[in-house]
Amino acid sequence: MRELGFPETQVLQQLNLKLERDLNFESGRILGSMCTLPHPIANKVILKYLEKNIGDPGLCPATVEIEQDAINMLGDLFDLRPAYGSIVTGGTEANILAFWTAKEMAPLSITKPEFIVPESMHFSFVKAEKMLNLKLVRIPLNHKYKMDEKVIEKAITENTIGIAAVAGSTALGMVDPLEEIAQIAYKYKLYYHIDAAFGGYVMPFLGNTKKKLPQLSFSYPGISSLTIDPHKMGMAPIPAGGIIYTSKELSQKVKVAVHYLSGGKAAHATIVGTRSGASVLAVWALLKHLGKRGYREIVSKTMELTDYFVKQISKLDDYEILIEPDLNVVGFVSRKYPVNELANIIRSKGWAVSLFKTHIRIVFMPHVKKEHIDMFLADLKGI
Ligand SMILES: Cc1ncc(COP(=O)(O)O)c(C=O)c1O
CATH class of the missing domain: 3.40.640.10 (Type I PLP-dependent aspartate aminotransferase-like (Major domain))
Structure with a gap:
């Protein structure tokens, strides 16, 4: 630790620079987390x-x-x-x-x-x-x-x-x-x-x-x-x-x-x-603030996107979902690669997904939008 501290702007700049490597929810690249971008209120x-x-x-x-x-x-x-x-x-x-x-x-x-x-x-x-x-x-x-x-x-x-x-x-x-x-x-x-x-x-x-x-x-x-x-x-x-x-x-x-x-x-x-x-x-x-209606809207969007993903991935010959999801979480596998390898390939394309012994997990949190899922599906097709 230095004897003399840096000015505030410099510290904040340093932090911004250092944190550039971290992923954020806004990017839509985090597909495997159960956390999300907090609500503004x-x-x-x-x-x-x-x-x-x-x-x-x-x-x-x-x-x-x-x-x-x-x-x-x-x-x-x-x-x-x-x-x-x-x-x-x-x-x-x-x-x-x-x-x-x-x-x-x-x-x-x-x-x-x-x-x-x-x-x-x-x-x-x-x-x-x-x-x-x-x-x-x-x-x-x-x-x-x-x-x-x-x-x-x-x-x-x-x-x-x-x-x-x-x-x-x-x-x-x-x-x-x-x-x-x-x-x-x-x-x-x-x-x-x-x-x-x-x-x-x-x-x-x-x-x-x-x-x-x-x-x-x-x-x-x-x-x-x-x-x-x-x-x-x-x-x-x-x-x-x-x-x-x-x-x-x-x-x-x-x-x-x-x-x-x-x-x-x-x-x-x-x-x-x-x-x-x-x-x-x-x-x-x-x-x-959100009330039941607000939360219902959030959940309904995430469930729609879950259903959309399940339908789209089912059209791809190389992939298979583990089970019809109960909630906004989907597990899938590849017919070509073991899950570890698949996770590495997906991660090398800039997506943060969860890896379980039997499958890759996607959580359709509110920060995940259709455009992100379309990009993700396009990447899956290319693997
Ligand atoms: C079902 C379940 N219970 C408990 C936890 C633990 O929550 P936290 O990470 O907030 O401690 C998790 C985290 O993902 C979870 O999925």
């Missing part, structure tokens, strides 16, 4: 309220109330009134919180807790497994890339403390049979977490495009918590995740008391301490 809110630390809640009681309002609006999307929870840093934090809560809820007699999870789980589950000393019992996926509820029931042992399902899997955007799993969780009195980090902001807004998907609703009994990420399809800037619990008791299970804060005593039910109040306010502002 969220950017304004973030800039204006950047100083707020909701980790010291006594300093910002109004922000605390607004967070509760945002959580209620999110809960309402899934027929949960009132809802409990927090706006956190992302899906990873939300999932870890859910597993932690489940562990705290489990009978003390269970010393080797097991959690039943889908093979399609996000890697944050593995972080939770390591941090919380759990054993994940992985349920293989059926031919539709979903968990089978009958297999789940067979996997329950005296050490099982919970089941997690996914609504919008990381690799393919598939939705597990949520209601059937809820019935099992209810029957065996197990904690049931739904990871809707991606699908949470898609499924309630499918409207006319609605496919035959499981209902994502708290109206049937058995669900304990839900992850929903505003910084994915919610159009919020990073970081913004959400954890929603069905009861106050669950939402308080992992609370830790803090005594020294300048706003007075508090209790944290999140993993991070200092926490962005601006992120919370941005999530609230987006829900208020």
